[in-house]
Amino acid sequence: MSEPVLVAENLTQEYVLKGGLFGQDRIVRALTGASFALEPGKTLAVVGESGCGKSTLARVITMIEEPVAGSFVLDGTPAGPDTLAALRTTVQIVFQDPFGSLNPRQRCGQILEEPLIINAPEMPAAERTRRAREMLTLVGLRPEHYDRYPHMFSGGQRQRIAVGRALMLEPKVLVLDEPVSALDLSIQSQILNLLVDLQERLGLAYLFISHDLSVVKHIADDVIVMYLGRPVEIAPKADLFDHQRHPYTKALLSATPMADPTLRKQRIKLVGELPSPVNIPDGCPFAPRCWKAEARCRTERPELDQGTHRAACHFPE
Amino acid sequence: MSLLEVRNLSVDFATTSGSFRAVDGFDLTLNPGDITAIVGESGSGKSVAFLAMMGLLPWTATITSDAMTFDGHDLRAISPRERRKIVGKDMSMIFQEPMTSLNPCYTVGFQIKEALRIHLGMDRKARHARAVELFEQVGIPAAETRLSAFPHQMSGGMNQRVMIAMAIACKPKMLIADEPTTALDVTIQAQILELLKSLQEETGMALVLITHDMGVVAETAQQVSVQYAGQKCEQQEVTALFSRPHHPYTAALLAALPERATTKHLPTIPGVVPGQFDRPKGCLFSPRCSIATDLCGTTPPPVGGPEIGFARCHFPINVTAEQSA
Structure with a gap:
């Protein structure tokens, strides 16, 4: 086992x-007690429904926001306001929508060079250009695309540019916030292959945020299932898809449509919707929608148990 | 007689850079009680074809067809006034984004009662009773109080239920669901799909499901038609389509599903969907097809018979000897 490149604590x-003017301030608990470790060359997937804190986690890990509590260590250096500049190059992010995340007024080359201009100002311009052109080839575009504007590219090509931009600073950790959910099926597989290739060649660690379980099943090594800002199950991929210990994971998996019409499976129907993260229920956050909930679940909050396949449930399976 | 009959429907958009054919030779026959899915990538013309039938396209669109009848009405010659009597009543549509499809200035109750007032001419009391009944039918809790809520006060799943309640308010004969679950979470998606299926069983309406999600198709539809760049490339019964696709595009699309992957690398479809200026002369899929020959690049392929799923291909795959005979 190699040394983890990212360790998050609580x-x-x-x-x-x-x-x-007259109302009281309310607190949205977007993320609570997330702890995990990520090794180089591995993919950790974070799954859950909207509002479960996936994207908040991405913002905290990429140091766009500072967490109110807890800490994380990137490549041996604790992250904080002092080490922010130094760690910027270690972790980079790819956003969901390639139509919104690229500046339409910048040429593809400028987009790729901008991280270098900001984070490595001493680098000569010729060297920057050389690296940007290399990057284009690396992510499967052609060097002559350097002078084109984003609107001249298709969705899949734009997502390649976004991946390229994230890789310009040679990061060790790449946060992928729903990188393929805005893309068509035939393009989605191209981008997933690109990510797999890059990981093999550069030894990148991925924090892969997605709501699409079939994509997660394909690409992940480990999976965190989140519900209302809390991790409810953490397990290696094979264990998780083989056997779910938390009822929410079970429901999530059974709700995912499978592209096989001959399969007639028993679907667990969840009643109700996600409670608002402003008033998270006491006790287990999943208790109001859970079919196994008992009195204890409504008063006492379950903590993650220990082991390789961890679940936060009073009655895990 | 079938409920909906569409033959050779084409839609051209006049753009500043010339005309663009969004739908090319679309055929569809629907009988009451059918559940048909239309699958395709973005830009394959799946929504536009149905918007054309409902007469909801802007004036830049030119619609041509050999036949387009719905429930005895000829949709090509119908007057706007007559059309408005059908659209929203016998033929209704659930749009993709519930948050933007509802009017933020009116309560959801007002919006649902509007359809009842205009199409069915119910009085106030009957409208209210029917609205409450509809909300309960689509599974909105506390229906009575929710009627006076505004769209922004409800979640996406609830708004989508309001859209469905609105669409089925007048007991339509055909319901078109345009990506009804794309904006929703998986657990909510499962609830909405169950709801659509049970409503379809109850009322016996025809249901058209426009989607790009193969999982949704596999679990819901009976018939599937696959669209590519405005053309229908294949139509089959759902189990047959998934086990024996006849068009190379369908086969490639299914192979690209992550859940069917056997290795770390997924099979891909190279290239992109053709746009306005790079439409191939022959088969539209030929530049991306793995088995294309010179013939495919020059001659548009014929549409096959029902035994090969109407595949629009020179070299349909998965064909047995007796089928080709």
């Missing part, structure tokens, strides 16, 4: 909702 993020 990460917590909260946002304050202003109550206005």
Whole structure:
């Protein structure tokens, strides 16, 4: 086992909702107690429904926001306001929508060079250009695309540019926030292959955020299932898809449509919707929708148990 | 007689850079009670074909067809006034984004009652009772109070239920669901699909499901038609389509599904969907096809018979000897 490149300890993020002139401020608990470790060359997938804190986690890990509690260590250096500049090059992010994340007024080359201009100002311009052109080939575009604008590319090509931009600083950790969910099926497989190739060649660690379980099953090594800002199950991929210990994971998997019409499976129907993260229920956050919930679940919050396949449930399977 | 009959429907858009054919020779026959899925990537013309039938396309669109009848009405010659009597009543549509399809200025109750007032001419009391009944039918809790809520006060799943309630308010004969679950989470998606299926069983309406999600298709539809760049390239019964696709595009699409992958690398379809200026002369899929020959690049392929799923291909795959005979 190699040394983890990213170790997160109890990460917590909260946002304050202003109550206005007369109302009271309310606190949105977007992320609570996320702990995990990520090794080089591995992919850790984070799955869950909207509002479960996936994207908040991405923002905290990429140091766009500072967590209100908890800490994480990147490549041996604890992250904080002092080490921010130094660690910027270690972790980079690829966003979901390649139509919104590229500046339409910048040429492809400028987009790729901008991280270098900011983070390595001493680098000569010729060297920057050379690296940008190399990067184009690496992500499967052609060097002559250097002078084109984003609108001249298709969705898949744009996502390649976004991946290229993230790799310009030679990061060790790449946060992928729903990188393929805005793409068509035939393009999606191209980008997934690209990510697999890059990981093999550069030894990158991926934090792969997705709601699509079939993509996660394909690409991940380990999986964290989140519910209302909390990890409810953490396990190696094979174990998780083989046997789910938390009822929420079970429901999530059974709800995912399978592209096989001959399969008639028993679907677990969840009643109700996600509670708002402003008033998270006492006890287990999943208890109001859970079919196994008992009195204890509504009063006492279950913690993640120990082992390789961890679940936060009073009655795990 | 079939409920909907569409033959050779084509839609051209006049753009500043010339005309663009979004739908090319679309055929569809629907009988009451059918569940048909239309699958395709973005830009394959799946939504546009149905918007054309409903008359919801802007004036830049030119619609041509050999036949387009719905429930005895000829949709080509119908007057706008007559069309408005059908659209939203016998033929209704659920749009993709519930958040943007509802009017933020009115309560959801007002919006649902509007259809009842205009199409069915119910009085106030009957409208209210029917609206409550519809909300309960689509599984909105506390229906009575939710009627006076505005769209922004409800979640995406709830808004999508309101859209469905609105679409089925007048007991349509045909319901078109345009990507009804794309904006929703998987657990909510499962609830909505169950709901659509049970409503279809109850009312016996025809259901058209426009989607790009193969999983949704496999679990819901009976018939599947695959669209590529405006053309239908294959139509089959759902189990047959998944086990024996006849068009190379369908086969490639299925192979690209991550859940069917056997290795770390997925099979891909090289290239992109042709746009306005790079439409191939022959088969539209030929530049990306793994078995294309010179013939495919020059001659548009014929549409096959029902035994090979109407595959629009010179060299349909998975064909047995008796089928080709």
